[in-house]
Amino acid sequence: MSGPVGTRKVLVTGGGTGIGRAVAERLLREGAQVVLTGRRAHVLEDVAREYPGRAFALPCDLSSPEAREGLLGRAATLLCGLDGWVHSAGQAVHQSPGHIDEAALRSQLEVNLVAPLRLGEQALEVLERGGAMVFVASTLAVRPIVTSAVYSAAKAGLLQVMRVLALAGAPRQVRANAVLPGVVDTEMVRAPRLEPGEAPLSATERAARVAAQLDGLRALHPLGRLGSPGDVAAAVHQLLGASWATGTELVLDGGLLLRE
Numbered sequence: 001m002s003g004p005v006g007t008r009k010v011l012v013t014g015g016g017t018g019i020g021r022a023v024a025e026r027l028l029r030e031g032a033q034v035v036l037t038g039r040r041a042h043v044l045e046d047v048a049r050e051y052p053g054r055a056f057a058l059p060c061d062l063s064s065p066e067a068r069e070g071l072l073g074r075a076a077t078l079l080c081g082l083d084g085w086v087h088s089a090g091q092a093v094h095q096s097p098g099h100i101d102e103a104a105l106r107s108q109l110e111v112n113l114v115a116p117l118r119l120g121e122q123a124l125e126v127l128e129r130g131g132a133m134v135f136v137a138s139t140l141a142v143r144p145i146v147t148s149a150v151y152s153a154a155k156a157g158l159l160q161v162m163r164v165l166a167l168a169g170a171p172r173q174v175r176a177n178a179v180l181p182g183v184v185d186t187e188m189v190r191a192p193r194l195e196p197g198e199a200p201l202s203a204t205e206r207a208a209r210v211a212a213q214l215d216g217l218r219a220l221h222p223l224g225r226l227g228s229p230g231d232v233a234a235a236v237h238q239l240l241g242a243s244w245a246t247g248t249e250l251v252l253d254g255g256l257l258l259r260e
């Protein structure tokens with residue numbers, strides 16, 4: 001199998017959609033073997049079907065401590081080894097202080113922060129020497145907005161988890177790094193953001209709201225466009241194989257953080 005260590009046998013969480021799917025497809029095009037996980041089996045199987053014998057769907061609800069127990073080991077068994085892990089699974093629920101729903105708060109903390117820490121502990125045991133993990137964080141980890149308290153706190157915490165895992169993995173040359181994307185055009189940003197107490201939108205209102213939302217988000221980026229999942233996947237692929245990079249954060253944001 002070709003490619004540097006870290007890019008050969010890889011588990012991708014959130015691998016059925018958006019950035020995770022682009023990462024999985026990038027790795028698969030380069031000849032890797034990939035296990036994809038997420039809750040929706042059918043979206044994982046859509047990818048796996050395209051690469052028989054090299055891509056495997058392993059559905060898992062990462063908010064469940066029981067379900068995620070031993071996940072890295074199961075992926076390693078499927079691939080006869082594991083040298084890479086990308087954590088792209090995530091949830092973003094935009095709510096302003098005073099309107100933060102308890103269930104949404106718990107769920108975001110679990111998937112964006114607790115799951116990657118627990119899976120990271122597994123990765124330290126399971127990844128081969130010289131292997132790598134890459135976490136998909138966010139520019140909202142360093143530049144919050146009024147609706148992102150929980151998401152921003154979780155992603156900021158994720159960066160500290162990444163640094164600790166980088167230190168813990170170093171004796172075996174196991175590396176940990178993160179990417180911080182600006183706004184990327186995926187399902188996550190195409191969910192309409194409602195005002196507190198706002199009634200559900202009709203299909204027409206929903207389409208108009210999403211279009212206006214995307215225009216507003218696009219305007220935040222000096223480069224004048226949203227990121228594509230492929231933009232992020234290219235950087236993740238590079239970090240997986242970068243044998244002297246550990247504990248680093250790579251910002252990919254079309255210049256977003258240049259603006260106040």
Ligand SMILES: NC(=O)c1ccc[n+]([C@@H]2O[C@H](COP(=O)([O-])OP(=O)(O)OC[C@H]3O[C@@H](n4cnc5c(N)ncnc54)[C@H](OP(=O)(O)O)[C@@H]3O)[C@@H](O)[C@H]2O)c1
Nearest residue numbers: 014017018019038039040061062089090138183184186188
């Ligand atoms: N899009 C952006 O603008 C942007 C910017 C910065 C960072 N990010 C980060 O990028 C990552 C990928 O997001 P995306 O933009 O590609 O959006 P996405 O398509 O909505 O991807 C999120 C993925 O997380 C999975 N997921 C959510 N909850 C899960 C759970 N409980 N258990 C297992 N899997 C779960 C989803 O699969 P199931 O629903 O099937 O479980 C889905 O595949 C996230 O960590 C996000 O925070 C996104």
